[in-house]
């Protein structure tokens with residue numbers, strides 16, 4: 001009879017947590033004010049000059065000028081040319097999945113048109129949902145074109161050197177045509193706000209009981225670790241929803257950020273993300289010896305969430321080890337989800353990889369937290 | 379070592395622990411502790427501060443894992459079946475450990491839910507009435523006075539009708555009337571088969587217990603039926619009366635062989651473990667103006683005073699110091 005989890009005991013913990021949350025008005029107010037303050041602070045911020053953006057290339061011609069252009073793109077270090085693709089739909093798909101930041105299309109008969117003096121255009125499509133990621137690269141394009149021409153000149157088209165540029169580039173910005181930085185920062189901010197509050201509130205969950213002495217009463221009852229964990233997490237899932245709602249209202253009113261994608265996919269992702277963070281906080285709570293330590297651990301975790309998740313600096317532009325670390329951080333995946341949904345109009349199928357990653361992190365964190373939770377005072 | 383409880387010798391003991399040992403760091407806090415508590419007994423747990431009472435109680439209800447020894451509580455193994463024990467035991471912690479930011483009713487409600495009590499609301503309301511707090515049910519527990527907190531904690535640990543009560547100084551700071559009510563309640567629970575292990579520093583409470591275990595420096599020194607305690611302690615006592623008790627008391631306190639002097643109404647009781655020395659000391663007073671000295675049997679009171687004044691804080695003091703035995 002005591003071997004099974006009990007709804008009653010879960011409800012007991014749940015009700016208690018709700019009551020305590022309600023009585024702690026200050027913390028509650030801060031949790032609501034945080035999204036607003038953060039949005040204002042970060043909303044108008046930060047630029048950078050990232051390089052090595054993943055670039056796909058559609059080669060419809062392979063002459064010396066095309067090759068010169070491709071190598072000039074690589075040499076600029078802004079573009080990291082990964083693989084050739086074919087067709088507009090492939091490009092679109094790559095953008096939606098986040099596989100590419102740029103797709104370069106060399107038009108058919110490019111070499112011929114160059115020699116004829118028709119001045120053809122190379123199409124460069126950019127995923128401008130992250131303008132920081134693309135801005136520097138786009139600005140460098142005219143220099144890259146000149147260098148490609150310089151490289152190709154001694155050969156086939158030497159006589160064109162004197163005239164106007166023998167070919168040009170057109171840049172198409174997808175998703176955020178105006179290149180507004182706040183469009184990129186603002187959605188990511190939701191991930192950071194949720195991470196911060198969710199991890200912190202649960203990080204003190206167990207240590208607070210320990211410090212107040214109530215842990216002894218709690219574990220003297222037959223309550224199970226999973227009941228405690230679920231009961232302590234659930235009230236804050238609702239707080240996460242409230243924060244998200246406040247966030248969207250402010251994002252809409254102040255920054256006019258669009259929301260183009262599917263709500264269903266977003267809500268699943270949101271739930272996953274909130275629970276992952278709460279579980280993580282609970283895990284910290286089982287490790288920390290006092291509330292101060294719990295806070296420090298939260299901060300310790302939130303720093304990489306801000307720096308390595310692609311929130312401030314484009315993920316693709318980070319060195320390999322940082323990307324590996326970043327992949328283990330829940331915020332990384334949720335930032336992808338929310339950017340895809342808000343700016344790229346993505347729906348559930350586009351979000352699968354990120355959902356799977358979040359679920360995997362959640363499973364690991366929950367298992368470790370339940371393993372760490374002590375039913376004794378030792 | 380222990381005598382059978384009122385329910386007879388046949389029934390298995392409710393608490394049966396052998397050789398329990400617990401260390402914190404390299405400090406041995408409980409050392410080879412044995413105890414057997416029969417059903418329906420009221421077992422008093424005595425010992426100076428820091429002697430290991432709380433630690434022992436925590437091991438019995440599965441809150442601390444012993445470093446050595448084995449034990450059963452209500453027939454369940456204290457290490458492997460802790461959750462079965464927790465479901466059946468009412469444990470009142472020494473320090474108030476209910477939620478100060480929940481109201482009185484909410485705290486009781488929480489506990490009733492935790493133990494999956496049927497008819498929860500009714501049960502909680504009843505407990506509130508018994509407690510005399512029905513009209514203050516909405517008050518936050520943290521705003522109660524110390525004594526009321528104790529009484530609330532006691533009500534909370536009994537809300538699920540446990541078979542065994544482990545009470546760690548339940549009446550500390552509680553006023554005399556409430557303490558009397560408390561002991562009446564304990565007595566009636568015991569009559570109904572509930573077993574009670576209660577730690578206390580109060581002599582008048584020790585007297586109420588059927589059995590006494592006395593622990594010092596983590597080692598059990600005395601364990602027996604209360605009425606046998608005076609003979610186990612090995613104390614001799616003389617009764618002294620006279621016109622100026624204050625002066626007599628002062629004279630006795632400094633006399634060799636007199637280990638304690640206590641006033642009982644209009645007489646003094648002087649006790650000591652070395653009977654010859656004690657006798658010499660009191661006889662020296664006999665024959666003074668109106669002073670009468672006579673030998674009497676050592677009562678429970680003297681025995682407990684002797685036990686309880688034996689040491690202050692066990693681990694603050696030098697552990698090589700002599701402990702009462």
Ligand SMILES: Nc1ncnc2c1ncn2[C@@H]1O[C@H](COP(=O)(O)OP(=O)(O)OP(=O)(O)O)[C@@H](O)[C@H]1O
Pocket residue numbers: 402407425426427428429430431432433434472693
């Ligand atoms: N968690 C702990 N870590 C380290 N030492 C501890 C811990 N708990 C108790 N102790 C030590 O164990 C010894 C026994 O403590 P315990 O609380 O069991 O004594 P007690 O008999 O209940 O005393 P009191 O009458 O003051 O309540 C003390 O010296 C105490 O300092």
Ligand SMILES: [Mg+2]
Pocket residue numbers: 431432433472546
């Ligand atoms: Mg104690």
